[in-house]
Amino acid sequence: MDWLKDPGFLGTHATIGADLSQFMATLFTGLFIVGWIQAKQRKADAHHWLMLGGMISMLSFFIAYYLFRQLGVLAVEGKEGFGGSQALYDYVFIPVLTLHIILVIIGLVMAVYMIVLGFRSQQVISGVRSLRESLLVTTWKKVGVIFGVVTVVVLGLFFSRVATAGFSMRKLEVYLGLLLLVGIVLAIEITIQRIWPDGGRRHRALGRFTMVIYCILFATGTFTYTMLYILYPGKIG
Template identity: 70%
Template sequence: MAEWLREPGFAGTHATMGADVSQLMATFFTALFILGWWQARNGKGAAHHWLMLGGMIAMLAFFTSYYLFRQLGVLAFEGKEGFGGPQALYDNVFIPILTLHIILVVIGLVMAIYMMVLGFRSQTFIEGQRKLKDTLLQTTWRRVGIVFGGVTAVVLLLFLSRGFSSGFSMGKFSVYLGLLIIVGIVFGVEITIQRIWPNGARRHRVLGRFTMAIYCVLFVTGSITYTMLYILYPGRIG
């Protein structure tokens, strides 16, 4: 599979198959989330819930495995040989946009996990219709500690089981540690934000708009780096 992803892509650019697949999936998920936002705006609670839940799980599964394990595509640090443009453009435009894109990827991962949890916690059913609960929605540090301890135990078991079967490495350790850090950030976000928006319905609506904006900017920055790397200034890689 890794070799196939390094082959020339299908879009007719200088991109690899992996980069084209990544760009295609980014376009698909962005369109999917815009549709989910439209459903929420039009009161289609059940359709919005299942589309966003399924879309975010699929997005997390695809991009986490793609970027963390395979390290291919637009986000891979291919070195200066991967960019064929002027050095000034590389330093002052490409790298800042790529850095912003990577930061937004981390924020997007955190918000995807958080919004899935918040979606379940803030929902209720009124006459068979899925609605947001217009009530106080808060958690405690004790509950956070219990849940995070359980998640840590599961991640540790996964790391040990995979390590004994296929060997230990710093790369694998970094992936699992990164997962725990993201989960920890999610809980930190919850404790902080619930003080600003204690009302569950209000919190879901505000953070939903914020998350939607993050994904749209992610698509734009990813498309810019793809265009610069594989269309305007292709280097020796691709």
Template identity: 80%
Template sequence: MDWLKDPGFLGTHATIGADLSQLMATLFTGLFVIGWFQAKKRQADAHHWLMLGGMIAMLSFFIAYYLFRQLGVLAVEGKEGFGGSQALYDNVFIPVLILHIILVIIGLVMAIYMIILGFRAQMFIGNRRQLSETPLVTTWKRIGMIMGGTTAVAVLAFALRGATAGFSMRKFEVYLGFLILVAFVLGIETTIQRIWPNGARRHRALGRFTMIIYCILFVTGSFTYTMLYILYPGKIG
């Protein structure tokens, strides 16, 4: 993927990878915002399919931005990618970058969770899709199966990644952090289903929360892009 390091197409100091990442971030944020308005207008079918498209865009963004380019890792490990002062790097750029990475992880988990919740909470009246107002509860057995399956996938991904790119404690921490986050989300699910046993109400409440996450995520991503490639370009493109 060396072509991702070539000069970008947005007229900044960014590479193709960075410009593509910013473009994709704008795309999936726009899709989710449109999908949110569709949900408010009760356009259930349009909302359902658009959110699936937004999910695909978000996964593509994650793969391009964090697996191919690894900008977050590079920026945290050294100041080569940032051309501003050390104080600005330590006190502004790094905190925003860390917040951005945390929001990316939460956003990915919430996107998958919301789509699954949408399928579980939906019902059809004739050919019309709508949310069901009936209680929706996840059993501990199902939670155990989900956690076990996620752990197996994470271990396999870590092994494959290590076999191709080498093992490191940082990679281990990333995958371990992902598993901890999934366990945390499942723990929240057991609490939320007591607060909002109604599947439709839960979907709407968590949908609003997820939209807030995505909007903040877009702002932090645009902020780091601006600092890295417009205001304070460094050695890493």
């Protein structure tokens, strides 16, 4: 993966990895905006497949981008560091970067949740896909069973990797992070279903919220990219 550290293709001071991450962020945001427009136009089937493919692709990219830290505008070190003043770094760049990271976490959780909710709240009648306007709730018993099964599967995968490649704290963090993500998604379901028990209404409301998060996420990511690689490239000195 050393090629990711080579000069990028967008004509800035960024590496290929950083340029690739910015390009993918732009692509995913564009896809989600199109999907949101499709939902507003009641094109349910096109919306379903576009958002499903987009979110799965985004999650796959997220794993490479953040967990393995091979790609990224957030790697503030070496030639990818910030070259502006310390005051600008402390009071502008870091606050925006912190907000970006928080939104990344929220966006990841909502992506997983919206994929699950999309399947649970839809119906297909005579080949026509639509949202089901009916009660959609999950019991604590079902949540416990789901989390238990996922825990067994994840730990099984972890110990199989340990048996073949040896123990690694980094690997343990990744698998525990996956379990934490599943737990958060299930907790969100239990909490939100009290506010919007109707599945169709819940999907629409949370879809709008998720779309806003992704737009702000793109704006903050573009801001940090511009600060790092266009306006103030270089290492903090």
